[in-house]
Amino acid sequence: SAKALYTNRERWILYASPRGKILVDAGAEEALRDGGSLLPCGIISVEGRFEEGDVVRLGAFAKGVVNFPSGEIMQLKAECEKDKKKGKHKVNNGSVVMDHCNIVFHD
Secondary structure, three states: OOOOOOOHHHHHHHHOOOOOEEEEOHHHHHHHHOOOOEOHHHEEEEEOOOOOOOEEEEOOOEEEEOOOOHHHHHHHHHHHHHHHHOOOOOOOOOOOOEOHHHEEEOO
């Protein structure tokens, strides 16, 4: 169900050519659809090289503006995986990869 009217910013995000792609797990997608922001722990993989402020594809369901360059996002994701292995489940290590206000759903 596409929204009839997008804001100018949403339209810009929607029509910008994406610099890369971030794949997220089902839990992260659900959280995003419920109004959450994207955290490193929900990321499965990062494709392409991009900088902070670039528009990237979010799975097959959305596009958004990233707060970190691709290399840094991969580091944050790796730290999260290390914590999980140690049994430390930090919900948020303080790093928001993509703010909800910068995510536009297109499915």
